[in-house]
Amino acid sequence: MLAEIIRQNRLKKPLIHCITNYVSANDCANLLLGCGASAIMADDPEEVAEVTTMCDGLVLNMGIPNPRKLEALLIAGREANRLGHPAVLDPVGVGSSALRQEAARQLLEQVRFAAIRGNATEIATLVCGTVAHRGVDADEQNDATEANARQLAQETGAMVIVTGDTDMVTDGHTLHRVRNGHPMMRSVTGAGCQLSALVGAYIAANPNQPLQAALAAVCAMGLCGEIAHRRLTPPDGNASYRNYILDAIYHLTPEILEEGANYETDC
Amino acid sequence: MLAEIIRQNRLKKPLIHCITNYVSANDCANLLLGCGASAIMADDPEEVAEVTTMCDGLVLNMGIPNPRKLEALLIAGREANRLGHPAVLDPVGVGSSALRQEAARQLLEQVRFAAIRGNATEIATLVCGTVAHRGVDADEQNDATEANARQLAQETGAMVIVTGDTDMVTDGHTLHRVRNGHPMMRSVTGAGCQLSALVGAYIAANPNQPLQAALAAVCAMGLCGEIAHRRLTPPDGNASYRNYILDAIYHLTPEILEEGANYETDC
Amino acid sequence: MLAEIIRQNRLKKPLIHCITNYVSANDCANLLLGCGASAIMADDPEEVAEVTTMCDGLVLNMGIPNPRKLEALLIAGREANRLGHPAVLDPVGVGSSALRQEAARQLLEQVRFAAIRGNATEIATLVCGTVAHRGVDADEQNDATEANARQLAQETGAMVIVTGDTDMVTDGHTLHRVRNGHPMMRSVTGAGCQLSALVGAYIAANPNQPLQAALAAVCAMGLCGEIAHRRLTPPDGNASYRNYILDAIYHLTPEILEEGANYETDC
Numbered sequence: 001m002l003a004e005i006i007r008q009n010r011l012k013k014p015l016i017h018c019i020t021n022y023v024s025a026n027d028c029a030n031l032l033l034g035c036g037a038s039a040i041m042a043d044d045p046e047e048v049a050e051v052t053t054m055c056d057g058l059v060l061n062m063g064i065p066n067p068r069k070l071e072a073l074l075i076a077g078r079e080a081n082r083l084g085h086p087a088v089l090d091p092v093g094v095g096s097s098a099l100r101q102e103a104a105r106q107l108l109e110q111v112r113f114a115a116i117r118g119n120a121t122e123i124a125t126l127v128c129g130t131v132a133h134r135g136v137d138a139d140e141q142n143d144a145t146e147a148n149a150r151q152l153a154q155e156t157g158a159m160v161i162v163t164g165d166t167d168m169v170t171d172g173h174t175l176h177r178v179r180n181g182h183p184m185m186r187s188v189t190g191a192g193c194q195l196s197a198l199v200g201a202y203i204a205a206n207p208n209q210p211l212q213a214a215l216a217a218v219c220a221m222g223l224c225g226e227i228a229h230r231r232l233t234p235p236d237g238n239a240s241y242r243n244y245i246l247d248a249i250y251h252l253t254p255e256i257l258e259e260g261a262n263y264e265t266d267c
Numbered sequence: 268m269l270a271e272i273i274r275q276n277r278l279k280k281p282l283i284h285c286i287t288n289y290v291s292a293n294d295c296a297n298l299l300l301g302c303g304a305s306a307i308m309a310d311d312p313e314e315v316a317e318v319t320t321m322c323d324g325l326v327l328n329m330g331i332p333n334p335r336k337l338e339a340l341l342i343a344g345r346e347a348n349r350l351g352h353p354a355v356l357d358p359v360g361v362g363s364s365a366l367r368q369e370a371a372r373q374l375l376e377q378v379r380f381a382a383i384r385g386n387a388t389e390i391a392t393l394v395c396g397t398v399a400h401r402g403v404d405a406d407e408q409n410d411a412t413e414a415n416a417r418q419l420a421q422e423t424g425a426m427v428i429v430t431g432d433t434d435m436v437t438d439g440h441t442l443h444r445v446r447n448g449h450p451m452m453r454s455v456t457g458a459g460c461q462l463s464a465l466v467g468a469y470i471a472a473n474p475n476q477p478l479q480a481a482l483a484a485v486c487a488m489g490l491c492g493e494i495a496h497r498r499l500t501p502p503d504g505n506a507s508y509r510n511y512i513l514d515a516i517y518h519l520t521p522e523i524l525e526e527g528a529n530y531e532t533d534c
Numbered sequence: 535m536l537a538e539i540i541r542q543n544r545l546k547k548p549l550i551h552c553i554t555n556y557v558s559a560n561d562c563a564n565l566l567l568g569c570g571a572s573a574i575m576a577d578d579p580e581e582v583a584e585v586t587t588m589c590d591g592l593v594l595n596m597g598i599p600n601p602r603k604l605e606a607l608l609i610a611g612r613e614a615n616r617l618g619h620p621a622v623l624d625p626v627g628v629g630s631s632a633l634r635q636e637a638a639r640q641l642l643e644q645v646r647f648a649a650i651r652g653n654a655t656e657i658a659t660l661v662c663g664t665v666a667h668r669g670v671d672a673d674e675q676n677d678a679t680e681a682n683a684r685q686l687a688q689e690t691g692a693m694v695i696v697t698g699d700t701d702m703v704t705d706g707h708t709l710h711r712v713r714n715g716h717p718m719m720r721s722v723t724g725a726g727c728q729l730s731a732l733v734g735a736y737i738a739a740n741p742n743q744p745l746q747a748a749l750a751a752v753c754a755m756g757l758c759g760e761i762a763h764r765r766l767t768p769p770d771g772n773a774s775y776r777n778y779i780l781d782a783i784y785h786l787t788p789e790i791l792e793e794g795a796n797y798e799t800d801c
Contacts, residue, residue, distance in 0.1 A: 022289035022559050022560075024560065025290045026289075026560060027560070029456035030454075030506055030509065033453075033454045041288075042363070044333040046366045047364035047365070050363065050366075051364060063575070064576060064577060065581070066578040067578070068333070093574060096576070096581070097580075097581035097585060098581070098584065099580045099581040186567075187568060187784070188564065189564050189567055190563070235765055235778070236781055237781030237783070238564055238784045239568070239779075239784070240778075242506070242564065244502070244506075246506035247502055247504030247507050250506070292556050293561070296557050296723035297721075297722065297723050297772055306723070307630065309598060309627075311633065313631070314599070314630070314632070317632065317633075318627075335600070498769055509773070510773040511773075511774075513772065515771065517721070517772045517773070
């Protein structure tokens, strides 16, 4: 079933409008081209509605925000909703400032998202409306994160993806725990931004199966992190690793994903 | 003759002021350093005129525009004209929004360009002043593109470069069709932006031979795409390919270009 | 002793707030992750104070300035001072425009820096308040640069780092001349920005030994340039070299640095 998600993406080649940040923009664009989609990037309020119109999906990344960019996120998000295009939210560092928290609040109020991806702290911040602090115990923390993910999905109607040691994907009811990935991915900047872009492509190509599409993206990214890690030679570090992950996305087939996806489902 | 273009560029090491976009800025800077030139990047109206003054050439890239950046493009372009420095225009996605179309209109009205580089749709949009739609038939389309390129060159006095399956370079009269390149270059983000930067360097180093310089840049970029493609091993994807193309630019000599350039000329 | 600087950095994993530029932002973030620190990037006046609060150190890079970013640099710098966090200044191209010179003047007036890193021309411009011109004789030039570095350190209380054929690190009294590095590093864009980020991490992890920390960073970056250069194969150019330098930073240990550091000290 995950195979079919990739197949549709390679077939339909969705054009994704990414409003992202300048740290990860180049990597997101190369990832989208590599997976078979393509990207257009615009971030000014004066043109984002028009650019959104010509695309099949929208990815809104809150990294390195400023008031003008935040206005653009809102305009593009509302336009995607009007057109029925799927929109993905990546609330990068939402707990880092009042500016980001207020931006997230407005985005969740004004835009209907097909998917939201963040780490445990970011998702907890969206749920609580205030910065979440780490729990004392890892198991308790894990339970709290699953509860947060389910709650956010139910409240927003979005597929919620939480990335961490184990990744979670939920529509508020079914919850998948994904075991793909490698700890070294934490040493590659923007790996989360890249995953959000991939979620955008897969959902745009499979609009009627958002949960499966989100799950496929999370498994694909983690699996490519594993494939890339096996390719490392002794002098390779995080810069080569970053390239190898993108290379693995480029070569990812429905069959490789079907065979390598590693997840369990909790209904 | 193309060899001489590169030789001059490596000898004179032109300093190029690039007003580009944050997706391709890092690649453009590394390409310019690799080819033997160097880059300075500034994009604010308050300083672009001064920065242009200290440079040998200017590249204006319309990607990810905003009103402040567009003002900077105009200021820098006029200053380059005043100083007699060559200016190159890359009308990225000019058909994507009214903002970009209006920007292109003002740039063509106020700045004299030594070269303009775009894909067939972008060049057609510049010629028609409105978004061009794809023709039904590939041959017809090709003829229309050549006619557009010639017309734009005649109207503006710029060398016009159209990149696609076959690249074209024309001064409005002579038209070169370049067969270098590899289809996989489409999976590398910003390959077009990089070529525009290279055109800027080659013309800045060869100001009296703009057609030859533009042709050399187009052949060089395509040839490096071929060289890089031959270097790919099975796990390499578009991220490694991107690095290999830049590596090939770094190692490109007058002799390699002279031997590998593949084009025909239509007078 | 340099070994201990790295050891502390890998142990404390400082979080560095980088206000940098979009050419080198991705490389700076990957370098910080690779060295064992981590990065958060924000550049808007509305949030930089808050972001600075959650970090251990601050790096202010003047590349691609605009008035809003410059306001953010000042706000973040003052906040770092208030909190006692070390702040590093990279006056990229300070001689290129009045905007940059005025920005540098305000930054030096309002912010106390733990370290300042630039090339000989940038440091001379900070000292003279006007653009410096190259001396006729290389030895004279070298003497002038050392004098400038010492003067700037004494006037500001910052460790001053001048990168060039030989790098210098001084607190105004002791001056280290670092012989690590490779000329090919000049063909990698943002190598200086990356070094400034590394200085920020090492000083944040060793706040009581700023001179040793700055020296360790300069030796580390140069040594990684040497290690990466030995790894080059014939088709590798500056793009692969850039990745190999970052890879070497990722693998750098206290022992490798201690053994490879190449400097002499002038008291």
